[in-house]
Structures are given as structure tokens and as C-alpha cells.
Amino acid sequence: MKIKKLILLATLGAFIASCNSGDKGQLVGVQGKKWHPEKPYGMTLVPGGAFIMGKSDDDIAGVEDAPTKTATVRAFYMDETEITNSEYRQFVYDVRDKILRKKLAEMADLEGKTPGNGDIGEFAYVDSEDPELLNAYERYMLNTYGDQQRKINEDVELIFDTDEFPDELYAEVMDGMYIPLEESYNGQRTWDVTQFVYNYTEMDIQAAARDKSLKRSDVISQRDIEIYPDTTAWIRDFAYSYNEPMHNDYFWHDAYGDYPVVGVSWEQAKAFCQWRTNHHNNYQKEKGSQPVNVYRLPNEAEWEYAARGGLQGATFPWGGYYTKNDRGCFMANFKPMRGDYAADQALYTVEADAYEPNDFNLYNMAGNVSEWVNGSYDTSSYEYMSSINPAVNDPQNERKVVRGGSWKDVAYFLQVSSRDYEYADSARSYIGFRTVQDYMGTEVTKNARK
Structure with missing residues (x-):
């Protein structure tokens, strides 16, 4: 019994020492990761400063x-440079692909398809086969907030070549992403771009700062933009x-x-x-x-x-x-x-x-x-x-x-x-x-x- 008490006291002493050994009882602040400014690709640093803004000539108007x-x-x-067509297309394609993956997952879920058979099931929600594939946080969010928290499979490649569609369900989803057949022009069916909608939230910090009676929900708005x-x-x-x-x-x-x-x-x-x-x-x-x-x-x-x-x-x-x-x-x-x-x-x-x-x-x-x-x-x-x-x-x-x-x-x-x-x-x-x-x-x- 005496040995157990000694071990317990030693462990407690080591724990207390570990809590205090870093700062030696001094106010040193929370030590985070060292921050190194990183110039984003394609951007240049404009140094701050003062300047004369506005017209400085005889242009009266x-x-x-x-x-x-x-x-x-x-x-x-x-x-x-100005944002280019190529850069903006990256945005459009990313939004399109996320919408497509969502539709494929919904179709796979509706038809009870799961990964492993080489069909549309490969694009099913990650939890469709086994909820344990999600981590604890993902399982909690799914159980608490419902289907809107289901995780899309981002790892499998999308297929755009009609000769390689895995099954008719996949073809059905893809068909719905294009303009109707009767609206095709010269035999070409293009994407129905009205479906390319980006959803995001926006916070009005200015309004929140001016009126402290506003709740957080009052200054956050949902935006859906084609x-x-x-x-x-x-x-x-x-x-x-x-x-x-x-x-x-x-x-x-x-x-x-x-x-x-x-x-x-x-x-x-x-x-x-x-x-x-x-x-x-x-x-x-x-x-x-x-x-x-x-x-x-x-x-x-x-x-x-x-x-x-x-x-x-x-x-x-x-x-x-x-x-x-x-x-x-x-x-x-x-x-x-x-x-x-x-x-x-x-x-x-x-x-x-x-x-x-x-x-x-x-x-x-x-x-x-x-x-x-x-x-x-x-x-x-x-x-x-x-x-x-x-x-x-x-x-x-x-x-x-x-x-x-x-x-x-x-x-x-x-x-x-x-x-x-x-x-x-x-x-x-x-x-x-x-x-x-x-x-x-x-x-x-x-x-x-x-």
C-alpha cells in the first residue's frame, strides 16, 4: 500500500512539474506555430502607405x-493580372463537380448501391457502406444534424466519356446535368449552366459592429449564386x-x-x-x-x-x-x-x-x-x-x-x-x-x- 502511495505521489508531482516547467511560473503567452507570410500564387505584395487619392488636374467635373x-x-x-478565363473555369468546374458528386451520391443512396461493384455505388456517400468509415466528429455531425452532413466521396474520379459510364443510373444523372435533348443545337448538348449554383454564407461585420443588439444570425445571410x-x-x-x-x-x-x-x-x-x-x-x-x-x-x-x-x-x-x-x-x-x-x-x-x-x-x-x-x-x-x-x-x-x-x-x-x-x-x-x-x-x- 505504501508503495502504491509513493507511485501516486510521484506521478502527481511529475504532472504538476510538467504543467509548470515550460513557463517557470512566468507570463509567457500561448506559444503557437511560427507564422511565415506566404505570397499567394499569381499575386504581388503591395506595400502599405499614404498617397494622394482623386483627381489632381483641371477636370472640373x-x-x-x-x-x-x-x-x-x-x-x-x-x-x-485580371482573373483569367482559365482561372474562373477552375471555379466553375469545381462547383459543377461538387454538384455532380452530390447528385450521384443521392442516386446511389436511393437505389441502395454501395462501393465495390464498379457501378454508381462507387460514388455513394462515404457512410453508405459502413458508418465506421467516418471519424467520431463526422458521425456526431451526421447523427445530430442529419443528411445535410453526409460526406461525399471525393476520392473517386468522375467519368465524362459516355463510352465509359459504369451503368445506366450514372448515365441518368449525367443526362440531367445537360440541357434537354430537344434543346440541343447542331447535335451538341451543352451543360445546363443554370444548375451551377454556388452556395455560401456571408457575414455583415459592419452591421454587427454598429448595432450590438443584433444576434449573430441577424448578420449572416445565405447566398445562392449562379x-x-x-x-x-x-x-x-x-x-x-x-x-x-x-x-x-x-x-x-x-x-x-x-x-x-x-x-x-x-x-x-x-x-x-x-x-x-x-x-x-x-x-x-x-x-x-x-x-x-x-x-x-x-x-x-x-x-x-x-x-x-x-x-x-x-x-x-x-x-x-x-x-x-x-x-x-x-x-x-x-x-x-x-x-x-x-x-x-x-x-x-x-x-x-x-x-x-x-x-x-x-x-x-x-x-x-x-x-x-x-x-x-x-x-x-x-x-x-x-x-x-x-x-x-x-x-x-x-x-x-x-x-x-x-x-x-x-x-x-x-x-x-x-x-x-x-x-x-x-x-x-x-x-x-x-x-x-x-x-x-x-x-x-x-x-x-x-
Whole structure:
């Protein structure tokens, strides 16, 4: 008995020692994993700093819309190019595949099919064969919240070749993903893109901070967004004009893979940001790393600061007042002459990395396509916005700011200080977007005192 007591006391003493040995009774804080900033692929770091925002010339109307003011923005990462067709297709295909996997799992469950027979059962829910295949947390979530928590099998490859469909049930599900047979054109059945709906939740942090009486559920909203670009914009935007080839080929054909995506509304651009955040954080979770900051649309001040590339008072991203360089070559893709869209060597858009980048290594901050920003258009917003990280985005104002000018615009709209707008649910053949991500830390500044 005495030996047992001695062992118990020794064990207790070792436990107490282990609890206190790390900090030696001192306040040392919780020691987490060391954080190393990681530049996202395809992005560049825009160092924070102050700049003169707005019009600085004799453009009286423009000065009324964008009066000069000093603004300061924090450091952030920004896409070096506008989001391309290829990058946006990754989003579309990922959403499509998840919807397809869900439908296959539901069909397999309905028909009582399970893995192991080489049929649609291979795509059944993970728990369909044995609930023990789920971990404890997954089993708890399934038992507590029901079928919406059932785990989809992501490991088996989807089959798109009709000659390789495993059975008729698989063919039935695939048939439902395409437009009806009677609506096929020239023997081609295309995807029913109205089914490509991305579901995500959004939290209004601003509203929550202003009104503490609001519950968390009051500021969280469920969003269901059809994400496929509106390719008909190429036809609707230009009356009495032949642009059918762009409507038919621009988004999906590999010839245009490196060109900026267009026909995307402000709401779809925000959905893309949400998907990109989740996509990146799913990978972070798999390798046991901390989550990254959200990807989002830049606000007006961030966009203009980045477009200026560190140049104070510049008219264009390359500086100066002219759209040509010293060799007489145009510096951007726009409409340089009345009726002559091709004088700058481009009729419509060009590759997203065409022309020279600015001093922040950002391409086409002027011309090619206008870009959505996370701001509502108000002619007086510069008067009341904050001078530190200024942002004005009124959820009730559907007029959202676009910046940078496009392939169909005159040079005025290419100026870094020019503002324009479009409605949030509108999709145009000349509006695209790029994303930003907040930098973790504050030590990176462009114009800090030495």
C-alpha cells in the first residue's frame, strides 16, 4: 500500500512539474506555430502607405466626383493580372463537380448501391457502406444534424466519356446535368449552366459592429449564386454589331484561356472570392497549417493606390499624361480613335499579362477590362470616407464602382483616378475583376520614414 502511495505521489508531482516547467511560473503567452507570410500564387505584395487619392488636374467635373485627399492603406497582396478565363473555369468546374458528386451520391443512396461493384455505388456517400468509415466528429455531425452532413466521396474520379459510364443510373444523372435533348443545337448538348449554383454564407461585420443588439444570425445571410459568366453580354452590349464568335468561344475555348474573364457580375466576383478562400483553406487544413486571410475585391482606395504603382500624382499607371511611349506605341488596350479599336494592336481584349506592368508589377491596371471593386458609387463618398483604409460600400446601393477603363473605352477612363459604375447584378463584355488578400502584419510600407 505504501508503495502504491509513493507511485501516486510521484506521478502527481511529475504532472504538476510538467504543467509548470515550460513557463517557470512566468507570463509567457500561448506559444503557437511560427507564422511565415506566404505570397499567394499569381499575386504581388503591395506595400502599405499614404498617397494622394482623386483627381489632381483641371477636370472640373472629375474633381467634383473625386476630389483630392490624402489616404493611407495597409499592405495587401493583389493579383498581378485580371482573373483569367482559365482561372474562373477552375471555379466553375469545381462547383459543377461538387454538384455532380452530390447528385450521384443521392442516386446511389436511393437505389441502395454501395462501393465495390464498379457501378454508381462507387460514388455513394462515404457512410453508405459502413458508418465506421467516418471519424467520431463526422458521425456526431451526421447523427445530430442529419443528411445535410453526409460526406461525399471525393476520392473517386468522375467519368465524362459516355463510352465509359459504369451503368445506366450514372448515365441518368449525367443526362440531367445537360440541357434537354430537344434543346440541343447542331447535335451538341451543352451543360445546363443554370444548375451551377454556388452556395455560401456571408457575414455583415459592419452591421454587427454598429448595432450590438443584433444576434449573430441577424448578420449572416445565405447566398445562392449562379456562377457561369453571361456570354450573351458580347451581343447585348453592342446593338447592330456582329460579336457572335466572342459569345460562342471566348469563355470556354483554350485559345482565350489567358484572357481576362468578362460577363461576370459584381455578385459573381464576390462568390469567386469566397470560393477561392475556401479552396485555399481546405488545402491549409489538410496539411495542418493555419488558415489564410480571405480573398476579396479591393476597395476603391486600394485599387487606386495599387494602380499608381507608387507614383504620386500620375495620370496613368505608367506616369505622365500620354497613352504612348517614346517609340509611339500604345501603353494599354483601349479605344484610341473614333471607330478605330485596332490602332493599339487589339480589337477586343488581350492576354491578361500583355503590355508592361506598373512599378508594383501589376498588369493592365489601365485598359483591357474595367474591374469591379468593393465599393458603392456615390459622387460625394470622398467627402465623408475615412482617411485610413477608406471604404464605402452601402448594401442598399446597387451601383458598384468599376475602375481602370476597358478595351472599348476612351483614354479618360484609363486614368487611375477616374471612377465609373455598373449595377451589381449586371454582366458586361468589358468588365472583369482581380482579387486581393490582406497582408498579415503592418511592417511593410512603401513610404515609411527611414
